[in-house]
Amino acid sequence: MSFITTLKTRLTGPQTSKRSNGSAASRAAPAKLEHPNLDELLVIPVSKEPHEERLRSYYFNKGQFLSRQERWEDLTQIVIDEDKHRNASGGGMPVAELLCQGARSDVVALAEHLLIDGAPEENRPLSEAISALENILGEHSDNHVIATIVAMAHLDIAWAWRGTSSIRDTPARNLEAFDLHCTRARQVLDPFCGIELDSPLVTSARCALLVGNPKAMDRVADDYEDLIDLAPTQQRHIRALGHHMLPQWFGDYQKLELEARRTAARTQDIWGAGAYTWAFFDALLVDPKCANTLDMPFFLEGIRDILERSEDQHNANLFASYTAVSIPKVAHLCDDDMQARSALEQIQKAAQWIMSEHLHELHPLVWGHAMEGFDNQARIASIDALFKQGREKANQVFMGVFGEQMRKGNALIFTPQGLYVQQA
Structure with missing residues (x-):
């Protein structure tokens, strides 16, 4: 007996009927459950x-x-x-960048810690570490690898000074430090x-440094085109392109849509329509009004193409939590x-088919990150706290999307x- 046949038998159970006095007796519908027991009625593996x-x-x-x-020679x-082999995680994070993140992490963590305390410029350990x-x-x-590590350490420290607030809310001394480190x-x-060098690592770093370059406006699209053509399977670069095409950086809504469409055309053999979706992924969370320019059928087609090409459950969790948690937020x-509101509501509705057709393992850490808008600058108490937060939010979404079935006692x-x- 095949797996599907066995599973369907288990789900539907044996066919039975009851008769009384020669007439069929209808089975009373089970009473609705006010508070369904998710441990019993929600059957999905959870990966910590x-x-x-x-x-x-x-790699970090x-x-x-x-x-x-x-x-340093071994690391290089x-x-x-x-970098040469374009190795990356399933989530599109280049392994070369992960190694470099780890290599500079002690200095960056020290800077972030001192900034929380409020007086990094007066602290000798930070100056000595830099x-x-x-x-x-x-x-x-x-050595271009060590140069990239040092340059990106300065950029990370610059962002620690700058924060993610608007410029008008950032103190002048913080903006000055941001500019100095970017320079x-x-x-x-x-x-x-x-x-x-045929190096996505260096090209990606140079694209990241456009944010501190007053002359970047005229070159950003071309620089990202070079980067994406070097490593088209690494969607992280396509997401960064979309973010930097927003009006707050180097573009406008029309340029964002154009570059998303151009990138999708160049990477069609890899992503189908997926690059269009990746380009809007972060942009919609940073500036949701860019949904006005969104080609919704193309965007949703891109989600399907990405999920059909995904080899593990990371992207299924990513898009399920994106549509059900990040976009509504x-x-x-x-x-x-x-x-724009109507477009975002259409994206939210995609959560049901994404979860029904593609999700079969829950990754609470992804859901916790979704609650922060996938902001890598967001501060969290701990990984355990993020896991718990993500698990609770995922359960809320399951109830919101499938609650009617579970209230009937159906698993x-x-x-x-x-x-x-x-x-039931």
Whole structure:
């Protein structure tokens, strides 16, 4: 007996009927449950540390370890190999960038900690840590990997000063520090061309540094086109392009839509329509009114193409939580714009088919991150707290989308073949 046949038998149960006095007796409908027991009625595996998180942690920790041991030659060779082969996590995070994040993490964490305390410019340990990185660069002046680590450390520190608030809400001294660190980061990377090196790592870093470059407006689209063409399977770059095409940075809504469409055309053999969706993924959360320019059928087609091409459950959780949690959280910003609000509501409705057709393992950490709008700058108490927060939110969504079935006492069983409902 096949798996599907066995499962359907289990779900539907044996066919029985009751007769009394020669007439069929109808079965009374079960009373509705006011508070369904999700532990019994929601059947889906829960992963505390899915493959995506394990892979990210492994390479981040490896980069951190090698830098602490000052094994710069070993780190450089590993990063070059990973960059050359375009290796990335299922979520599109390049392994070379994960290694470099780990390598600079101690300095960046120190800066962030001191900024929370409020007086980083007066603290010797931070100056000494930055100087130590600069000294390593001086000893390896022709090493583009170490240059990228140092440049991105300066950029991370710049963002720690800058924060994610609007410019008008940021103190002048913080903006000055942001500009100084961005300027130094550009100086460090100036000798290296990512295209000549065939290096998505360097090209991505140069694109990230556009935010601190007053002359970036005319080159941002071309720079991102070069980057995406170097590593078209790494969707993180397409997401960054969409973000930087917003009016608050280097573009406008029409340019965002144009670049999303152009990128989708160039990467059609890899993503189908998916690149169009990736380009709008973060942009919609940062500025939901860009939904006015959205080609909704194309965007939804892109979600389907991405999920059909995904090899694990990361993207299923990503888009389920994106549509059910992140988009509703920003929709109120469009209360005065009915066209954008309507578009966002259509995206929210996609949660039901995404969860029914593609979700069969729950990753609460992704759902917790969705509650923060997938903002990597957001501060969390701990991974355990994020996991708990994400699990609770996912349960709320399951109740919101499938609650009527569970209130009838029906069990929802999420499988790789789709959602099955076991009648009470």
